[in-house]
Amino acid sequence: xxxxxxxxxxxxxxxxxxxxxxxxxxxxxxxDGGQVAQRSSGTKKALFYTLxxxxxxxxxxxxxxxxxxxxxxxxxxxNNALSLIPHPFTTEAFERLQDTPFxxxxxxxxxxxxxxxxxxxxxxxxxxxxLARLKFRGRGALFTAILAVMxxxxxxxxxxxxxxxxxxxxxxxxxxxFVPLMCDAAGVFIMKQFFESISPSVEEAARIDGAGxxxxxxxxxxxMAKPALITLTxxxxxxxxxxxxxxxxxxxxxxxxxxxxxxxxxxxxxxGSGTQYPIKMMSALLMTIPTALVFIIFQRFFxxxxxxxxxxx
Numbered sequence: 001x002x003x004x005x006x007x008x009x010x011x012x013x014x015x016x017x018x019x020x021x022x023x024x025x026x027x028x029x030x031x032d033g034g035q036v037a038q039r040s041s042g043t044k045k046a047l048f049y050t051l052x053x054x055x056x057x058x059x060x061x062x063x064x065x066x067x068x069x070x071x072x073x074x075x076x077x078x079n080n081a082l083s084l085i086p087h088p089f090t091t092e093a094f095e096r097l098q099d100t101p102f103x104x105x106x107x108x109x110x111x112x113x114x115x116x117x118x119x120x121x122x123x124x125x126x127x128x129x130x131l132a133r134l135k136f137r138g139r140g141a142l143f144t145a146i147l148a149v150m151x152x153x154x155x156x157x158x159x160x161x162x163x164x165x166x167x168x169x170x171x172x173x174x175x176x177x178f179v180p181l182m183c184d185a186a187g188v189f190i191m192k193q194f195f196e197s198i199s200p201s202v203e204e205a206a207r208i209d210g211a212g213x214x215x216x217x218x219x220x221x222x223x224m225a226k227p228a229l230i231t232l233t234x235x236x237x238x239x240x241x242x243x244x245x246x247x248x249x250x251x252x253x254x255x256x257x258x259x260x261x262x263x264x265x266x267x268x269x270x271x272g273s274g275t276q277y278p279i280k281m282m283s284a285l286l287m288t289i290p291t292a293l294v295f296i297i298f299q300r301f302f303x304x305x306x307x308x309x310x311x312x313x
Contacts, residue, residue: 063288070094070282077277093278101254102283105262109241110290112177112258116240119182121232125225127183128191129217133203143192149185154245162249176250177258181240187232194228195221234298238291259287 064084069077070093072086080087130136131143161180165171170179198221206216222229244260251257257265263283266276 066281066285069277070285072278074276074278077281078275081277093282096279097282097286100262101257102259102262102286104255105257105259106286108177108256109259109287113237113240113290115178116181117233117236119178120184120187120236120240121229123183124187124232125191125222125229126217127188128193129195129221131188131192132195133200134213146185146188150189158245158249161246165250172251172253172256174256177247177256178240180250181243181246184236184239187236190232190235191225191228194225198224230298234294237294241291259283263287 065082068084068086069081071089071091072080072083073088073090073092076083076087131139131146162171165176165180170176202220202224203216206220211219242260243258244264247258247261248264254262263280266280266283
């Protein structure tokens, strides 16, 4: 601004300069605030990931000890139980394990787990579909009974299972290892809940085309339940592989032992005198590998199944 003679008005110039200074100050403050917020966010993120790493290390530390102890000598394992470096490194535990029926038990666990997994996926899917879609008297009471079974501790059912195996004449036979495990209340519940989330209109279209109940289930509905099937497959394999109580009451013949039964004998003195930590850890390590591989391979599908169930719920 200028006056009549063309000279700048000092008051106006001072006001403009003051306003410009305020704008610059605000911009500088906003910039500083943004930088402080970014630094604060970065610090929180670094702290969060540091805690995650610490908890992860705390979780996997026992597995690392298990792995390292498997390659120690008996003396080293007893004197330096938490040492992360074997002195000396040896495969003696694996060589001694070959003198036991371990690999026979491993084979038994494999075929039992595969049969139980396939049977559970099939029968739990059938039962879940029937409870979700078929109308019959007592359906609600039957589903309530299934939920009640889920609430009963497994150890309570061991004696009735043993009596049933004796009554049907399959005790101490291969059938005793897998027949009572071929269906599972939790698996029926999972499949029923998933089938109920599928629109009935899909099945109506199939029936209009002339498909029967089983054909509709097998060809139309079951392929849509892939996330639930993958989840049930993982849970069934891990559950049957790690089962112990049922195998204790199913047989007392060593040639029919599974890994859980055999390795449990190791920990209760089946190896003779002494602690025998290396061979115990080696057997536990080999026993863990199959379930870990199954989970790693199907982890993506398992997560998808869990997310799908959460979204539909």
